[in-house]
Amino acid sequence: MMTPNLLGALAVLALFDSKARALDNGLGKTPPMGWNTWYNFRCDLNETVIHEAVEAFLDYGLLDVGYEYINLDDCWQLRRDMNTGQIVEDRDKFPSGMTALGDYIHSKGLKFGLYSDAGLMTCQQRPGSLGVESIDAQTYADFGCDFLKYDNCFSFHLPPQQRYQAMRDALNATGRPIFYSLCEWGEQDPATWAPPVGNSWRTTPDIGQRPTWSILMKMTDLNEPLWSTAGPGGWNDPDMLQVGKGHLTLAEQKSQFTLWAIMKAPLLLGNDIRHMSGEILEIIRNKKLIAINQDALGIQAHVVWSSEDKDTVKGQQVWAGPLHGGDFVIVMLNRGALNNVEITVNWNDIPDFYTETTTVVLEDLWNSKNVTAKGSFTTHVQAHDVAAFRASPVTTAS
Ligand SMILES: *[C@@H]1O[C@H](CO)[C@@H](O)[C@H](O)[C@H]1NC(C)=O
Ligand SMILES: *[C@@H]1O[C@H](CO)[C@@H](O)[C@H](O)[C@H]1NC(C)=O
Numbered sequence: 001m002m003t004p005n006l007l008g009a010l011a012v013l014a015l016f017d018s019k020a021r022a023l024d025n026g027l028g029k030t031p032p033m034g035w036n037t038w039y040n041f042r043c044d045l046n047e048t049v050i051h052e053a054v055e056a057f058l059d060y061g062l063l064d065v066g067y068e069y070i071n072l073d074d075c076w077q078l079r080r081d082m083n084t085g086q087i088v089e090d091r092d093k094f095p096s097g098m099t100a101l102g103d104y105i106h107s108k109g110l111k112f113g114l115y116s117d118a119g120l121m122t123c124q125q126r127p128g129s130l131g132v133e134s135i136d137a138q139t140y141a142d143f144g145c146d147f148l149k150y151d152n153c154f155s156f157h158l159p160p161q162q163r164y165q166a167m168r169d170a171l172n173a174t175g176r177p178i179f180y181s182l183c184e185w186g187e188q189d190p191a192t193w194a195p196p197v198g199n200s201w202r203t204t205p206d207i208g209q210r211p212t213w214s215i216l217m218k219m220t221d222l223n224e225p226l227w228s229t230a231g232p233g234g235w236n237d238p239d240m241l242q243v244g245k246g247h248l249t250l251a252e253q254k255s256q257f258t259l260w261a262i263m264k265a266p267l268l269l270g271n272d273i274r275h276m277s278g279e280i281l282e283i284i285r286n287k288k289l290i291a292i293n294q295d296a297l298g299i300q301a302h303v304v305w306s307s308e309d310k311d312t313v314k315g316q317q318v319w320a321g322p323l324h325g326g327d328f329v330i331v332m333l334n335r336g337a338l339n340n341v342e343i344t345v346n347w348n349d350i351p352d353f354y355t356e357t358t359t360v361v362l363e364d365l366w367n368s369k370n371v372t373a374k375g376s377f378t379t380h381v382q383a384h385d386v387a388a389f390r391a392s393p394v395t396t397a398s
């Protein structure tokens, strides 16, 4: 077992390591938090709906808990101007234009995100940026853009490394810090090349409009093994949150939020944020889990124990990861359909955790209560639900 001092030293080394590899645009020191239009509005977006979403964003207190990005996905743009070569916004839908929209978003203390594609066209067949990266990056910067999601349609299977690096360099040349979100769908192992290219990279295909629990688990299983490539400046992205969309149970929504938070995934809401119930707000405004997602150490939690039958009704897992200052996050996940399943976490299963004889305080991240335990801890978890804890020692080992 490691002493807390050695663990601290390793944590500092991990920070230096990811710093050396990460894209150097000063952004994404913690995962981005905000809202994206796609999974609720698809192409049916306009100025009015963005204004309403911004008002709701503020009224529901999302900025107060750390959400900040208002990201327009595909269909804000219409065509390319034949004379200037520049992308032109859809003025029927956005009569005041993108610069005015960016000003409005900034005036509310929020950040403004746009979307393009590393191909000839976007997925909805609007102009893509392949080959015209410099012109488009300058247009986005002139609009006041703070975040670019860069998709992968109509790319003729050209190597993604070059296509995505070209936009990285074009964004850099504008001099405006723009969070660069790679949406390459995890096709060519982006975790192996994306850290110096973008601030986040999709590790999965699209999560879809109405994913089932088994699709959520599939996304989770694709993203989890890549945990060591995430860190301050660059994050694994298993696609957006589905909380508040209405097709998942409350337990499933709570589980997605928990897993995405501890995997240090971008916390990008994909629902209609203009109308949210108290139950949904309780999930997305969970400050204790947001603090884990935004933890300064930036280490993605991963599976430390799994039942052999993880994809059956009996599937269970224990997840854990270190936090800044020596605490750990521990999550017990009931992947299966059986209720009231007993799950045990053994201190020995968690790398670099406290010694067997250390009494640990487990702060429940979904209920206001604490328990103490030594060596192991057992609890009951409902179907498709989680139990989540922040662990700290009662007394230090030294
Ligand atoms: C551009 O790249 C350089 C070198 O990596 C970096 O120091 C600078 O902060 C970047 N600028 C922007 C606006 O991203
Ligand atoms: C704007 O978009 C919303 C959501 O799709 C729609 O309900 C509304 O009718 C649209 N408004 C205009 C003026 O197009």
Ligand SMILES: *[C@@H]1O[C@H](CO)[C@@H](O)[C@H](O)[C@H]1NC(C)=O
Pocket: 361, 363, 368, 369, 370, 392
């Ligand atoms: C639980 O423990 C944490 C830290 O160990 C403390 O900050 C918090 O106030 C405690 N909560 C309760 C309900 O006792």
